[in-house]
Amino acid sequence: MEDMINIKNLQKSFGENKVLKGITTDIKKGEVIAIIGPSGCGKSTFLRCLNLLEQPTGGEIDFEGVNITDPKTNINEHRMKMGMVFQHFNLFPHLTILGNITLAPVLLKKATKEEAEKKAKELLDRVGLLDRADAYPSQLSGGQKQRIAIVRALAMNPDVMLFDEPTSALDPEMVGEVLDVMKSLAKEGMTMVVVTHEMGFAREVASRVLFIDDGVIVEDAPPKEFFSNPKNERLKSFLAKIL
Amino acid sequence: MNGLTQWFNEFGETFYKCFIRENRYQLLLDGIGVTLKVSLLAVFIGIIIGLLIALCNLSKNKFLRGIGKVYTDVIRGTPSVTQLMIIYFVIFATVNWEKWIIAAIAFGINSGAYVSEIIRAGILSIDKGQTEAGRSLGLNGYQTMIRIVIPQAVKNIFPALCNEFIVLIKETAIVGYVGLVDIQKAGDFIKSSTFIAFMPLIGTAIIYFIIIKALTIGLGFIEKALRKSENR
Numbered sequence: 001m002e003d004m005i006n007i008k009n010l011q012k013s014f015g016e017n018k019v020l021k022g023i024t025t026d027i028k029k030g031e032v033i034a035i036i037g038p039s040g041c042g043k044s045t046f047l048r049c050l051n052l053l054e055q056p057t058g059g060e061i062d063f064e065g066v067n068i069t070d071p072k073t074n075i076n077e078h079r080m081k082m083g084m085v086f087q088h089f090n091l092f093p094h095l096t097i098l099g100n101i102t103l104a105p106v107l108l109k110k111a112t113k114e115e116a117e118k119k120a121k122e123l124l125d126r127v128g129l130l131d132r133a134d135a136y137p138s139q140l141s142g143g144q145k146q147r148i149a150i151v152r153a154l155a156m157n158p159d160v161m162l163f164d165e166p167t168s169a170l171d172p173e174m175v176g177e178v179l180d181v182m183k184s185l186a187k188e189g190m191t192m193v194v195v196t197h198e199m200g201f202a203r204e205v206a207s208r209v210l211f212i213d214d215g216v217i218v219e220d221a222p223p224k225e226f227f228s229n230p231k232n233e234r235l236k237s238f239l240a241k242i243l
Numbered sequence: 244m245n246g247l248t249q250w251f252n253e254f255g256e257t258f259y260k261c262f263i264r265e266n267r268y269q270l271l272l273d274g275i276g277v278t279l280k281v282s283l284l285a286v287f288i289g290i291i292i293g294l295l296i297a298l299c300n301l302s303k304n305k306f307l308r309g310i311g312k313v314y315t316d317v318i319r320g321t322p323s324v325t326q327l328m329i330i331y332f333v334i335f336a337t338v339n340w341e342k343w344i345i346a347a348i349a350f351g352i353n354s355g356a357y358v359s360e361i362i363r364a365g366i367l368s369i370d371k372g373q374t375e376a377g378r379s380l381g382l383n384g385y386q387t388m389i390r391i392v393i394p395q396a397v398k399n400i401f402p403a404l405c406n407e408f409i410v411l412i413k414e415t416a417i418v419g420y421v422g423l424v425d426i427q428k429a430g431d432f433i434k435s436s437t438f439i440a441f442m443p444l445i446g447t448a449i450i451y452f453i454i455i456k457a458l459t460i461g462l463g464f465i466e467k468a469l470r471k472s473e474n475r
Binding site: 051053076077079080082083084086088090091092093094103104107108152153156 | 370372373375376377378379380381382383386390391394395398
């Protein structure tokens, strides 16, 4: 399968603090990558570098053949094709659900208002929230908010979806409803990069699992091998603690 | 009893002298018009300048930040009467615009410095995740600011902005210095032509009070409407 994202020796420092110390990997179209690691290891920073929410301090990221770390690249055009879902949802509280979903497609002229609303309603129906189209974010539960956040990203027809710990801020009983939406996306062949603590999700849905520790990828394997036969010592002790 | 009747008679007479005779109420009515005209235009100019200066202050560009800082420093560091007179008699000395427009520009420039600080604080109060969500969808920095951050900031800063407008209305009571007859100056005229101080000055105070009270009530309704997306 063709490559979607090529990451070459990606580095990121915050002042003196080196968070990413050279990450190299390729993400192919249709892959579902789960990224796990201890807190503070740089996994969220890595994800946020992929759409330049964090500006890398070294290395290169090619997205669909374009070097997006080049300052001359118009990153906004590429971000439209990279949906992102945040730990804390970040829905726009001043807009209705429909407003949240249609803002970007209409503003960026990806669709007319009517087209965008039609699409938004289809997507809402898919995640079972069509009846909340006119509600405001503050009226929804955490799980509902996160499903809306996924729909908001999908409304731009992205080629890849980035998930930054999408279930970490949720009450336990709401985790399932969000993971179900993500699973169905994976089944449809969406390319996904998911930073997560949900080992069950990684095992069941991911095509590859990356373990990041201290700013580098120390294990990169299909989930079966990753969980049953870990090679790296730190991964072994990490898995021993959480499984 | 007799004393009370006499007092009422005297009050009525003074009232007549101050507000009715020689159509003096007309002076006050015109003054109200001037105060409102100057205030409204100044508020409008103040918001525009305030927003621009706030964006300068928040900019990554050093030069723009410098402009913002100098502007706020100079305006906050000098009395508004001085600013008004400099703008009227120096900067606009050769410009043949209507007086009230020049005065409104002066007050707008003054108010802009204070409004910019209010707006800056309001923008900073919005969670960074909102900007990130906007940018991650492909919106540019400007679109994110206009469509996502500022609409939310407006709600947070609305009470502080209202306060600034109330201060501004009262501040316009110095336009007499450049020859405009607003409420304050009208009251002053009545005082000097009737040699009565109490009635015209208290009258002036009451008129300002009523205007501001009405404004406060009106703005309270708007604030409630703005908060509607939160309170469900």
